Each structure stands twice: as C-alpha cells, then as structure tokens.
Amino acid sequence: ENIPLELHKVRIVQKLHLVPIERRLEALYEGGFNTFQLNTTDVFLDMLTDSGTNAMSDKQLSAMMIADDAYAGSQSFIRLQKAVDDVLGKKYLLPVHQGRAAEHILGVAYVKKGSMVPMNYHFTTALAHITECGGQISELLYPEAYKIDSDHPFKGNMNIEALEECIQKHGKDNIPYIRMEASTNLIGGQPFSVQNMRDVRAIADKYGIRLVLDASLLGENAYLVKQREAEFQDKSMAEILLTFTGMADIIYFSARKLSSSRGGGICTNDIKVYKELEALVPLFEGFLTYGGISIREVEAMAVGLYETLDETMISQSPSFIKYLVEEAKKLGIPMITPPGVLGAHVDAMSFCSHIPQTQYPAGALAAAFFLISGVRGMERGSVSNQRDENGNETYADMELLRLAVPRRVFTLSQVKYVIDRLKWLYDNREMIGGLKFYYEPSVLRFFMGKLEPT
Numbered sequence: 427e428n429i430p431l432e433l434h435k436v437r438i439v440q441k442l443h444l445v446p447i448e449r450r451l452e453a454l455y456e457g458g459f460n461t462f463q464l465n466t467t468d469v470f471l472d473m474l475t476d477s478g479t480n481a482m483s484d485k486q487l488s489a490m491m492i493a494d495d496a497y498a499g500s501q502s503f504i505r506l507q508k509a510v511d512d513v514l515g516k517k518y519l520l521p522v523h524q525g526r527a528a529e530h531i532l533g534v535a536y537v538k539k540g541s542m543v544p545m546n547y548h549f550t551t552a553l554a555h556i557t558e559c560g561g562q563i564s565e566l567l568y569p570e571a572y573k574i575d576s577d578h579p580f581k582g583n584m585n586i587e588a589l590e591e592c593i594q595k596h597g598k599d600n601i602p603y604i605r606m607e608a609s610t611n612l613i614g615g616q617p618f619s620v621q622n623m624r625d626v627r628a629i630a631d632k633y634g635i636r637l638v639l640d641a642s643l644l645g646e647n648a649y650l651v652k653q654r655e656a657e658f659q660d661k662s663m664a665e666i667l668l669t670f671t672g673m674a675d676i677i678y679f680s681a682r683k684l685s686s687s688r689g690g691g692i693c694t695n696d697i698k699v700y701k702e703l704e705a706l707v708p709l710f711e712g713f714l715t716y717g718g719i720s721i722r723e724v725e726a727m728a729v730g731l732y733e734t735l736d737e738t739m740i741s742q743s744p745s746f747i748k749y750l751v752e753e754a755k756k757l758g759i760p761m762i763t764p765p766g767v768l769g770a771h772v773d774a775m776s777f778c779s780h781i782p783q784t785q786y787p788a789g790a791l792a793a794a795f796f797l798i799s800g801v802r803g804m805e806r807g808s809v810s811n812q813r814d815e816n817g818n819e820t821y822a823d824m825e826l827l828r829l830a831v832p833r834r835v836f837t838l839s840q841v842k843y844v845i846d847r848l849k850w851l852y853d854n855r856e857m858i859g860g861l862k863f864y865y866e867p868s869v870l871r872f873f874m875g876k877l878e879p880t
C-alpha cells in the first residue's frame with residue numbers, strides 16, 4: 427500500500443458526532459437535499475470544501491496574537507504586503523474580504539456589456555461576477571480535460587489555438603483580460619503547466635491583453651508541476667510559484683484556500699492597475715490596509731503564504747486525495763483521474779447512470795452519500811450551473827460529487843471510511859433517485875436552493 431505520511435502532529439482537536447441515519451434523513455428534508463443547508467451537528471466528516479477549513483499552524487495562531495489592530499496603517503498589513511512580495515513577487519496589494527470580492531472589483535473595473543473573458547474554465551463566483559457586469563466568457567480547455575478517466579498530467583491547460591481564435595473572433599478591444607485559474611476547480615482540481623502559461627503569455631503579449639491569474643489553488647498547482655513537469659522536478663516551490671506569478675499582470679486569490687486563513691487579495695506590479703482598482707477597495711471592502719478582513723486574519727494570511735512554500739505542508743491534501751482516488755478506482759468506483767487537488771471527485775454521471783441530467787445526478791449522489799455515511803460532500807454539476815440569459819437550464823459538462831480534503835484535517839482511517847461507504851453506495855446505486863428544485867434562487871442557486879426527490 428502506498429500510504430501517505432504526514433509531517434505534522436495534531437495538537438488541537440474537535441469532537442465529531444455520527445448521528446443516526448433517521449436523523450440524517452430528516453436533516454436532508456429540512457435542508458432541501460442541498461448539502462450547503464446542513465448543520466455541522468448532523469455531519470460526521472465535513473468534506474464540503476477546503477475553503478476556510480484547512481487546519482492552521484501553531485505559527486499562524488501565534489501570529490494572530492500580535493495583530494496590530496488599526497483602521498489605517500496597520501503593521502500587520504505591512505507584514506502581509508511583504509509576504510505577497512516575497513512569495514508571489516508582487517509589490518502592490520489590495521486586500522479584499524474573500525476571493526469573490528476580488529472578482530467583483532475586477533468585474534466592476536474592467537468588464538462591461540459586450541466584454542468577452544477567455545479562460546481555461548469558469549469558477550461559479552468568477553462567472554457570476556462577469557455576467558453580472560454584462561460580460562460573457564469563453565471556456566478554452568483541450569478536449570482531454572472533459573475526459574473523466576485520463577492520465578493527462580495537465581487537464582487544466584488552456585487551448586492555445588482556441589485562445590487565439592477567440593481573440594480574433596471577438597476583437598482584442600472587447601477582451602478586458604484573459605483569466606487562468608490554477609488547479610481548475612470545477613473539472614476536478616486539475617492543474618495547468620508552466621509551459622502552458624508561457625504559451626498563454628505569448629498570446630497575451632501578441633495582442634496586448636492583460637493576463638489575470640486566479641491563484642486561489644496556486645500552491646497545489648505548483649506542487650503538481652514539481653511532480654509532473656520534467657523541467658521543474660528539481661526546482662523549489664518558491665521558484666515554481668514565482669515562475670507562474672511572474673507571468674501574470676494581475677493576480678487575485680482567496681486566502682481561505684491559498685493561505686489557510688480568511689480574506690483574499692489582488693496584487694500586481696503595475697502601478698496603473700493598482701490605481702485603477704484602488705478606489706474600489708474602500709468603497710466595497712474596507713480601508714486599504716485591512717480590506718474587510720480582521721487584522722488577526724491578515725497576520726495568519728501572511729504566515730500562511732510563507733507556509734505554502736513548504737512542500738511537506740502543501741503535499742498533504744494532494745497525497746491524501748491521490749490515496750482516496752486510487753483506492754476507490756481499484757473498487758470500480760468512477761473517479762476523476764488523474765487525482766487532482768482540493769478533493770476527490772466522483773463521476774456522478776456514471777455512478778448514477780440511471781438518473782437523467784435533468785434530475786441532477788450529482789446533487790442526488792451528494793444527498794445519498796450524506797444519508798448513508800454522514801459525510802458531507804458538494805454537488806459540482808448542473809445544480810451549480812446558472813441559467814442562460816433566456817432563463818433556460820444549462821447542463822454542466824461534468825456531474826461531480828466533490829469530497830474535499832482540507833489540509834491536515836482528516837486522518838487516513840477517516841479517508842478509509844469514506845472509501846468503504848462509497849463502495850457500499852456504488853453496490854446499491856439503483857436506490858438513488860433524482861431531484862427537482864422547489865425553491866430556485868436566480869443567482870448562485872446552489873447555495874440556497876432547495877430540492878426534493880422526483
């Protein structure tokens with residue numbers, strides 16, 4: 427057995443509960459078969475997300491005690507600025523309360539009616555903010571990215587020919603920026619290569635278009651580059667990260683992922699960009715030296731950014747995910763391969779091949795898996811999609827149940843429990859039924875929506 431080993435020890439723990447299945451069934455009805463609507467008192471293993479749920483280090487917690495609480499001019503912010511410069515290589519930092527706030531500000535500043543934003547793939551909140559500002563997106567992955575079972579090391583790569591075609595079709599003046607998302611979340615946490623970003627950079631230069639990097643999952647993307655891209659196998663995490671960030675004009679991130687804290691940021695070396703965005707931070711977020719984040723979290727964010735450089739830390743979640751995916755595959759369970767980051771992704775389209783996409787197979791699988799295991803995953807399929815401008819349903823390219831593996835939170839025996847329960851459900855998969863909405867909000871419906879069995 428290829429057992430992943432942790433280079434940390436657990437010193438603070440939180441008690442978990444495994445409530446009876448009858449209670450879990452009640453909880454599903456109360457929450458509209460939507461795992462976002464469950465209470466943690468009903469959840470055994472919370473694999474909803476890694477966002478804000480990664481374990482923090484002793485150094486992060488101790489840094490929080492020396493926070494310099496000031497409305498303006500806080501020294502905590504100066505320390506964060508230095509961390510961003512050291513780790514991401516960008517001098518100018520605009521703090522925001524979380525990743526989507528950065529997407530909001532970039533949208534307000536750069537996206538207008540008729541804008542087209544080419545990207546490797548959308549993330550829910552990134553898409554919502556662009557469409558909210560009147561823009562549209564083009565998703566430009568290679569066909570390999572949509573294959574469930576693959577050994578392609580970089581399914582998150584941007585299709586370079588398609589990018590150039592997209593620019594020629596829409597005109598460079600209608601393209602405010604090109605967006606690259608590290609460890610492409612919604613196709614199973616799949617990375618792109620340094621070489622691919624070099625190719626994207628060359629196109630951006632050719633047409634004079636800015637390149638924006640969503641760095642929320644950049645640490646893991648860089649770790650997988652070290653594992654999978656020959657040129658970088660002997661490079662340090664620091665070198666790989668700076669190679670990536672050096673190619674971006676603007677970087678934004680959710681610190682809830684990138685540095686295991688709260689908050690987020692937009693950073694750049696371009697003073698013009700900084701000036702274009704500066705006024706929006708006090709307007710929407712908070713003053714420029716806290717951006718709506720508590721100062722304690724600003725300290726934790728700075729320490730967390732440096733910890734991203736530690737391979738023994740950043741490898742923990744991907745190595746547990748690899749174990750989970752490979753063991754589940756051995757049992758015949760359809761999983762996204764190669765194993766990516768953030769979580770293990772179960773292919774609900776195949777797992778629940780008897781449920782049509784109109785009845786949300788991934789949502790149905792998420793609910794059923796919670797019922798039989800107490801494990802809370804997240805639907806990443808058509809429920810997470812948004813309707814088109816005419817109000818028609820748009821079906822997702824992939825119907826996934828995401829089982830997030832936040833960093834340094836779960837033990838291997840808990841992961842083995844997940845595999846065991848997945849196997850049981852797979853053997854009894856005909857018992858899973860489809861779902862339909864009875865309450866469907868118009869924006870980001872997957873958060874608050876409520877469904878019931880068809």
Ligand code: F0G
Pocket residue numbers: 474475476477524525526527549551552607611640642643679680681682689690
């Ligand atoms: N970009 C990516 C790639 C993300 O994964 C997320 C959040 C965001 C932006 C938005 O950041 O949540 O701080 O506002 N992903 C979380 C998830 C919510 O569960 O995958 P945020």
